[in-house]
Amino acid sequence: xxxxxxxxxxxxxxxxxxxxxxxxxxxxxxxxxxxxxxxxxxxxxxxxxxxxxxxxxxxxxxxxxxxxxxxxxxxxxxxxxxxxxxxxxxxxxxxxxxxxxxxxxxxxxxxxxxxxxxxxxxxxxxxxxxxxxxxxxxxxxxxxxxxxxxxxxxxxxxxxxxxxxxxxxxxxxxxxxxxxxxxxxxxxxxxxxxxxxxxxxxxxxxxxxxxxxxxxxxxxxxxxxxxxxxxxxxxxxxxxxxxxxxxxxxxxxxxxxxxxxxxxxxxxxxxxxxxxxxxxxxxxxxxxxxxxxxxxxxx
Amino acid sequence: xxxxxxxxxxxxxxxxxxxxxxxxxxxxxxxxxxxxxxxxxxxxxxxxxxxxxxxxxxxxxxxxxxxxxxxxxxxxxxxxxxxxxxxxxxxxxxxxxxxxxxxxxxxxxxxxxxxxxxxxxxxxxxxxxxxxxxxxxxxxxxxxxxxxxxxxxxxxxxxxxxxxxxxxxxxxxxxxxxxxxxxxxxxxxxxxxxxxxxxxxxxxxxxxxxxxxxxxxxxxxxxxxxxxxxxxxxxxxxxxxxxxxxxxxxxxxxxxxxxxxxxxxxxxxxxxxxxxxxxxxxxxxxxxxxxxxxxxxxxxxxxxxxxxxxxxxxxxxxxxxxxxxxxxxxxxxxxxxxxxxx
Numbered sequence: 001x002x003x004x005x006x007x008x009x010x011x012x013x014x015x016x017x018x019x020x021x022x023x024x025x026x027x028x029x030x031x032x033x034x035x036x037x038x039x040x041x042x043x044x045x046x047x048x049x050x051x052x053x054x055x056x057x058x059x060x061x062x063x064x065x066x067x068x069x070x071x072x073x074x075x076x077x078x079x080x081x082x083x084x085x086x087x088x089x090x091x092x093x094x095x096x097x098x099x100x101x102x103x104x105x106x107x108x109x110x111x112x113x114x115x116x117x118x119x120x121x122x123x124x125x126x127x128x129x130x131x132x133x134x135x136x137x138x139x140x141x142x143x144x145x146x147x148x149x150x151x152x153x154x155x156x157x158x159x160x161x162x163x164x165x166x167x168x169x170x171x172x173x174x175x176x177x178x179x180x181x182x183x184x185x186x187x188x189x190x191x192x193x194x195x196x197x198x199x200x201x202x203x204x205x206x207x208x209x210x211x212x213x214x215x216x217x218x219x220x221x222x223x224x225x226x227x228x229x230x231x232x233x234x235x236x237x238x239x240x241x242x243x244x245x246x247x248x249x250x251x252x253x254x255x256x257x258x259x260x261x262x263x264x265x266x267x268x269x270x271x272x273x274x275x276x277x278x279x280x281x282x283x284x285x286x287x288x289x290x291x292x293x294x295x296x297x298x299x
Numbered sequence: 300x301x302x303x304x305x306x307x308x309x310x311x312x313x314x315x316x317x318x319x320x321x322x323x324x325x326x327x328x329x330x331x332x333x334x335x336x337x338x339x340x341x342x343x344x345x346x347x348x349x350x351x352x353x354x355x356x357x358x359x360x361x362x363x364x365x366x367x368x369x370x371x372x373x374x375x376x377x378x379x380x381x382x383x384x385x386x387x388x389x390x391x392x393x394x395x396x397x398x399x400x401x402x403x404x405x406x407x408x409x410x411x412x413x414x415x416x417x418x419x420x421x422x423x424x425x426x427x428x429x430x431x432x433x434x435x436x437x438x439x440x441x442x443x444x445x446x447x448x449x450x451x452x453x454x455x456x457x458x459x460x461x462x463x464x465x466x467x468x469x470x471x472x473x474x475x476x477x478x479x480x481x482x483x484x485x486x487x488x489x490x491x492x493x494x495x496x497x498x499x500x501x502x503x504x505x506x507x508x509x510x511x512x513x514x515x516x517x518x519x520x521x522x523x524x525x526x527x528x529x530x531x532x533x534x535x536x537x538x539x540x541x542x543x544x545x546x547x548x549x550x551x552x553x554x555x556x557x558x559x560x561x562x563x564x565x566x567x568x569x570x571x572x573x574x575x576x577x578x579x580x581x582x583x584x585x586x587x588x589x590x591x592x593x594x595x596x597x598x599x600x601x602x603x604x605x606x607x608x609x610x611x612x613x614x615x616x617x618x619x620x621x622x623x624x625x626x627x628x629x630x631x632x633x634x635x636x637x638x639x640x641x
Contacts (some may be wrong), residue, residue: 038462051481100360128613187352
């Protein structure tokens with residue numbers, strides 16, 4: 001691009017407009033998070049008078065103290081479950097999904113075509129939640145087990161396989177596989193020793209997408225988990241929110257509010273669910289943007 | 300082979316015994332034994348070179364798709380059954396199109412179809428227009444440092460779940476401490492969660508807010524790949540920035556826009572369950588403007604326990620959804636074969 005000295009008046013005006021537009025949308029994106037965080041750090045009785053503010057009128061860390069010190073067991077278990085399903089699920093996904101995608105990308109694999117259709121058809125058509133719900137509940141007895149948070153839907157899908165398959169067929173030259181074969185490597189050895197080390201960027205991108213899916217998932221918990229000892233962080237957040245909902249429509253808020261988490265604690269739990277992502281985000285942003293460019297991150 | 304036969308007799312024994320124990324246990328035992336038989340058979344086929352190593356590599360993934368995606372497809376038949384949990388799904392009587400008759404005679408069918416399609420149309424229009432505008436701005440940005448800051452911020456909402464989005468919405472709208480409620484309506488009594496007038500706007504805003512990072516980055520990367528010579532040639536011809544925008548950038552973006560539009564139209568019968576369930580907090584007073592096919596299926600299945608209605612609505616969505624995708628793909632193949640999915 002041009003250096004700054006060569007910028008014409010029109011170029012400068014253009015940059016100013018672009019900055020203004022982008023600052024506006026960046027603020028729109030960030031300010032709600034500020035409201036959430038500041039709300040979680042505001043004194044509860046102040047909140048009922050002033051409401052949530054972008055800058056807290058009276059800072060207080062009582063909500064966090066309550067969450068982690070007085071009532072730490074629940075939230076720590078929920079965090080533990082979230083971490084476990086994220087790590088286990090992502091590991092499982094990276095174990096089986098790239099193998100499928102790699103085999104499909106091989107031009108000399110005689111069943112690649114029909115299997116590609118087998119994968120793509122899952123994108124086009126699905127049985128919907130009702131049969132799936134009955135299958136997982138009645139056939140596999142998954143209700144109220146940790147597997148309910150891991151197996152339904154999240155391990156992999158047709159999009160992920162298609163993206164990886166395209167990556168393998170564009171970036172791995174058949175001659176490489178031929179050479180390894182001539183050296184006497186078995187198919188599994190080729191896959192683990194040659195293909196996987198060459199595919200780290202796509203594995204990172206896919207791992208990130210799947211991991212984010214696990215960390216953020218609350219739908220499986222909503223359908224299959226009723227035992228609150230098995231709540232992941234997001235499922236816990238969901239159940240607290242839905243209990244608060246009963247409160248809001250009842251109108252007479254004050255009489256019931258004692259039993260429910262106070263208004264600042266509500267926001268504090270949401271912050272606990274968000275902060276790990278925000279902290280890790282700078283490290284994985286590169287892969288996240290790559291994932292979007294590949295069309296993998298669903299809207 | 301002897302091993303396989305042995306397993307079959309064992310399996311029969313286990314199956315007889317399994318009736319007395321928990322059904323989940325019986326299923327697990329049968330599945331494990333079946334697995335052993337399959338492994339043995341596969342080994343024989345591999346030795347005879349009917350199967351090769353790659354067949355084994357696809358196996359875990361293919362099996363997962365079979366269970367997670369294909370089994371439920373076969374389960375679509377329950378829309379034609381009068382499900383009674385006490386006697387089991389298979390033994391429940393067939394009822395023909397009764398579930399569909401109930402569904403389409405109710406006002407719900409029309410309401411959820413209308414909501415799903417109208418919301419998606421609004422999302423597609425608003426989301427893409429703002430996405431293109433922001434994408435153009437990102438691509439025009441000269442400073443790499445600022446570009447990164449803006450990108451990072453705009454993408455942030457994409458990373459969080461709809462539960463967190465619902466909490467953020469609550470921070471703005473809750474009647475006890477919401478920012479908007481307390482700051483702008485402090486003297487009046489407003490309860491956003493029971494007043495349906497605002498919700499169409501809220502939902503479009505939330506959806507745009509969450510999806511902007513995604514669409515703007517897609518548009519940005521497609522603008523960056525436009526040939527720079529086109530801009531130089533046009534500026535030699537005396538075109539100013541605005542003329543370049545309308546006569547170079549937008550025409551060059553056309554194929555990206557069309558591709559994205561088509562993919563979104565193909566999914567117009569599906570709605571984001573999280574957005575419509577979480578953000579209005581499943582509030583009953585808002586159903587008229589927030590109920591879509593997906594939330595309706597959920598409510599019928601788990602809250603009102605009307606499996607028939609849920610499965611009929613799910614069937615309706617699956618079939619019309621498939622027709623939409625196929626139809627859209629057919630149109631793409633006519634217009635621009637490169638962008639067709641298959």
